[in-house]
Amino acid sequence: MSPKNHKVRVGISIGDFNGIGPEIIMKSLKDKTITDFFTPVIFGSGKLFTYQKNIFKLNLNFNYVNEASQAQAGKLNMVNLTKENVNVELGVPTEESTKMAIDSLEAATEALMKGDIDVLVTAPINKDEMVKMGFKHAGHTGYFEEKFNKKGLMFLVTEELKVAVSTHHIPIAQIAENISKEKIKKQIRVLNQTLIEDFCIQKPKIAVLGLNPHAGDGGVIGHEEIEIISPAIKELSDNGILAFGPFPADSFFQPIKYKNFDAVLAMYHDQGLAPFKTLAYEEGVNYTAGLPFIRTSPDHGVAYDIAGKNVADEQSFTEAIFTAIKVFKNRSEYTELMNNRLQPRKMAVDNGIDEDLPEETEA
Numbered sequence: 001m002s003p004k005n006h007k008v009r010v011g012i013s014i015g016d017f018n019g020i021g022p023e024i025i026m027k028s029l030k031d032k033t034i035t036d037f038f039t040p041v042i043f044g045s046g047k048l049f050t051y052q053k054n055i056f057k058l059n060l061n062f063n064y065v066n067e068a069s070q071a072q073a074g075k076l077n078m079v080n081l082t083k084e085n086v087n088v089e090l091g092v093p094t095e096e097s098t099k100m101a102i103d104s105l106e107a108a109t110e111a112l113m114k115g116d117i118d119v120l121v122t123a124p125i126n127k128d129e130m131v132k133m134g135f136k137h138a139g140h141t142g143y144f145e146e147k148f149n150k151k152g153l154m155f156l157v158t159e160e161l162k163v164a165v166s167t168h169h170i171p172i173a174q175i176a177e178n179i180s181k182e183k184i185k186k187q188i189r190v191l192n193q194t195l196i197e198d199f200c201i202q203k204p205k206i207a208v209l210g211l212n213p214h215a216g217d218g219g220v221i222g223h224e225e226i227e228i229i230s231p232a233i234k235e236l237s238d239n240g241i242l243a244f245g246p247f248p249a250d251s252f253f254q255p256i257k258y259k260n261f262d263a264v265l266a267m268y269h270d271q272g273l274a275p276f277k278t279l280a281y282e283e284g285v286n287y288t289a290g291l292p293f294i295r296t297s298p299d300h301g302v303a304y305d306i307a308g309k310n311v312a313d314e315q316s317f318t319e320a321i322f323t324a325i326k327v328f329k330n331r332s333e334y335t336e337l338m339n340n341r342l343q344p345r346k347m348a349v350d351n352g353i354d355e356d357l358p359e360e361t362e363a
Contacts, residue, residue: 006332007039007073008118008325013108014044015123018090018097019302020312022052025123027314028321029076030058038325041068041077041117043104048086049078056310068108068116081107090308098129105140109147112293119294119324123317124302127169138169140297141288148291153190155263155289156273156299157323158280162199162263163272164191164289175268176211176224184208184232188265190290192241195262197334198289198327207252207261208233208245209271215248229267253279273299282315285323294327296320 015021026049029040042049046064053060063075071077081103087096105125111117127138137143145152155164166187167178188206195204208229209215212222219226229246236243249266252258253275266272276284277299284299298316306312 006118006329007037008328009039009041009068009071009116010321010324011068011108011111011117011120012040012042012321013104013120013122014042014048014101015104016093016097016101016126016129016302017044017048017052017086018088018092018094019124019126019304019307021123021302022049023056023307023310023312024298024314024317026053026056026058026060027312028318030060035074035076038321039071039073039075039077041071041079041111043068043079043081043108043111045082045086045100046078046080047083048088048100051086051088055308068111069114071116079107079111091304093126093129093302093304095133098126098133101125102130102133102135105143109144112295113147119296119328121317121320121324122295122297124298124300126302140295141168144288144291144293144295148293150291151186151190152291153187153194153289154269155191155194155287156276156280157199157285157287158283158319161258161276161280162195163266163276164263165266165269165272167268169269172268179211179224179228179267181228181232181235184229184265185236188232188236188241188243191263191265192243194289198287198294198330199262200330200334201262203242204262205242205244205260207247207258207264208243209249209252209264209266210246211267213248213250215246282313283319284316285320287323287327294324294331296324296327 012025014025046062049062060076062078063072064078064080065071068079108120112120122140141152141154153164154168166184167175170178191206192204195201210229211224214221216222216225225246233243233245249271258264286297286299288295298320300316303312
């Protein structure tokens with residue numbers, strides 16, 4: 001089936017159910033025509049969602065299944081992880097809500113790896129509470145890196161603004177020791193490839209920010225730009241990747257500057273996410289680039305302060321769903337294109353008429 005016609009199976013992990021996760025999930029799925037565009041597969045609890053949909057006065061009907069492979073197109077599918085009653089304490093993290101966040105994430109990830117779903121959209125989690133319960137990672141990115149045995153890149157995206165971060169959930173005091181020339185080169189290559197493959201940008205232009213104030217000011221305020229970042233950019237530029245910088249972060253996020261580039265690589269979490277969330281909070285999506293599977297999430301947290309008040313805005317979660325679908329189709333079409341471009345040569349060789357065909361070159 002052509003990727004254009006394939007109805008994408010979107011797996012959804014519910015996050016901490018005492019936050020706004022179930023609310024934004026259900027609000028994103030409330031339109032009765034939503035299943036015309038994709039097949040939702042929620043990993044959660046029927047009793048929990050029935051309770052919460054009544055709070056938010058949402059008219060939703062779920063198709064309960066035991067595993068994702070049983071999901072049906074045209075329905076809101078729920079992989080029922082437990083048939084027991086669930087104690088809901090909206091606005092407060094509990095052991096029960098934390099355990100279900102972990103169970104939901106693990107079940108959804110297993111289904112993704114088995115091919116029972118095509119993409120995964122994750123609702124917000126409480127990282128501290130999950131770590132206390134034995135979860136080994138300070139966020140989704142590290143978890144997926146371990147599961148897929150590949151380094152990912154935290155990448156915040158909208159149509160107009162795309163920002164990746166070189167380091168993410170680590171203390172400020174450890175940032176400088178966690179950047180290196182080789183690491184930055186690998187991250188820029190990942191960013192370049194995801195822009196081509198997942199976002200259909202043929203010749204991406206990537207801006208790289210400096211680590212220090214004023215990008216080090218020629219070595220007066222730090223040497224990382226001179227010793228690490230600039231050499232990484234030059235080596236990649238010499239090999240055809242359009243990387244530029246390092247730019248001072250304090251003045252970069254003006255439309256006249258950032259709109260000249262297809263993406264930005266910031267050196268640390270707040271350097272990239274603070275301006276991104278200021279400029280694109282309602283529509284921003286967190287995408288983990290560089291992995292063999294597609295995972296997105298909204299660009300906000302559990303929001304305990306508004307849980308249960310029916311005021312949570314689902315736009316970022318809805319954008320996360322449709323970004324995952326778009327990336328899946330872009331990546332599928334790119335793979336199909338790359339496979340097809342090899343066919344004429346193969347067919348010619350099979351028929352003994354290779355001599356007049358040009359050599360293939362790398363993409």
